[in-house]
Amino acid sequence: MAATKKSLESYCAPRFGGRRCWSASPGVSSRTLSALRALCSGAHQIAFARDALKRFLFGLVFVVSPVVNAAVLPEERADTLYHSYSGGGVTIDGPSILVRKNIGNTVSLSANYYVDMISGASIDVQATASRYTEQRDEFSLGADYLVDKTTMSLNYTNSSENDYQAETVGFGISQDFFGDLSTLSMRATYGSDDVMRNGDENFLEHAEHRRYSLGWSQILTTKLIAELSVETVSDEGFLNNPYRSVRYLDPNSGTGFSYQAELYPSTRNSDAVALRAKYMLPYRAAVKTEYRRYADSWGIEADNLEFRYTHPLESENLILEGKLRFYKQDGADFYSDLFPYVNATNFRARDKELSDFSSTAIGLGVAYQVPERWALFNRKNTLNFYWDYILFDYENFHDVRVHQGGDSSYLPGEEPAYSFNAHVVRAFWSMWF
């Protein structure tokens, strides 16, 4: 019984981890490196990567003597964050702690602990499931090694849920050049996931993810900086959600439709390119703009555009921020809200994240720098609060809840399109060492 409940709970849990495990983390594995090597035919590239790794490993063991004329390590700081996402009947919140500390002048270590606690029931489960809670824990460790104008980074992330285990390793390298006006960065990550299904001891699937990214950041004037990012991701293995279903027309059903398990292709390749710029206004305030274009082998295409305005109030020790973000996507080729009959297509999905939809977000934030007389440990301390409000509008994901209570005034496929709003909160305390 418990197993049944569990599977219902997890059914369509719009989780943040696992299936859509985030891997914003840089890093390298020997596997990734060999993949890198195989991809690059140029001897220079191979020698460079090998040399880079050697130097990195050397650097981790022996802290090399101070060098001159070099780039900088990231700031040493500790952040304690409470995050919350609430919308569409689901609340996902939890803490995150990120600490970064340097060893000497060349090595920077970071550690992150992140928790998602998921509760509530999304639209997919509201008809059948009770409220539930579930947790995802994530640990990350990172090391950056700086030699002259080159920074190399290694990263490891472990994410665990009771029905999903993911490990990611990555390697990144970044280089300042052209009088430090330009920074070129590359990153490769490899992720390996084990997918389980609660209530089904025999269910075990596997998925792998490879990410390659390239970034070029360029100082254009004393007040303008721009960055071009490109990233390609390839997934292989079990990519769908073992609990999710699609619906199809079924004359034998009372509602006129039934459900069957969803089925995704076992590979997915995507490319994204983003261009962003930040500009200092004639008074002390900055504007940021960002555009990203995305396309993948599932037929999904997406664009997003973001504007941000940052305005310090020096006398009040405050930094205010406002944000507007627009997102629009065309869904996957094999997405349908309602398939015409059972097994209608080779692949099938009714995951609203794969549908045609758009979203608009407005965000407001404030950062307060604690005055020196109150500052903890005599360090720079900030208290920060950011709030985003996101409106999601689905074009071809229909709200089947209208059929609840036997109301048959809607024909299958003619239910109103679904939409919902979400609040996203980040409240954190930061301290610089």
Next chain:
Amino acid sequence: MIKRVLLLLPALLLLGGCESIMPEPWVKPYERHYLADPIMSFERDPVAAGFMNHVYEAREAARGAEGGSGGGCGCN
């Protein structure tokens, strides 16, 4: 194919840079007053930026190219 290009591009740029004449860097190290201002970084707070990317990636099919490097004081 795209991967290959992606990975070879920096090598070509670096090697190309050896041969060709490039213009002088036009923003000098002592002219970084504005760029050094914390409000000029693309993301001031990694912990919060990481979380937002995570939210977007969970709610949207698009992923990747979040970026985040370069700029700043450039102090050695």
Next chain:
Amino acid sequence: MRKLIAALCTSAALLAGAPAIAKVPASDFTLASLKDGNLKLSEQRGEVIMLNFWASWCGPCREEMPLLNDLHARYEPVGFQVWGVNVDANPQDAQAMLSKIPVDFPVLFDSKSDVSKLFGVEAMPSSVFIDRDGNVRYVHKGYRTGDEAEYKKIIKELIRE
């Protein structure tokens, strides 16, 4: 620039120590200072000068300020001076920082970047060591914890000449 790229291409190797330069006469300049009126470099012949280019927005510069102050105090009696050349476009930013981190050595204002250009400053901070005869002898780019040992070595060498 080409040299820089060439260095970058051959390897991402570390360049240790301050590169020694052949005796090149330091370009002369006159700048207004915070407390000592107008200061002219050529009038300091006979003294070892450490020209330290710094900015209020530069973290490593703030870090090395007190250390430079110590060096100045310690070696001033034997013919050494630190000159802090501030590159802030707005000298008030420099003064605000100096009110928090006070220094005794002369602070000069190069808000138009003329002297920074003259010396081809390639990093923040940058330190130019000038011997008793007015020649540029060493250029130290940047500051990392522990670099003051290097400074001391150079200063000792130059004041003994």
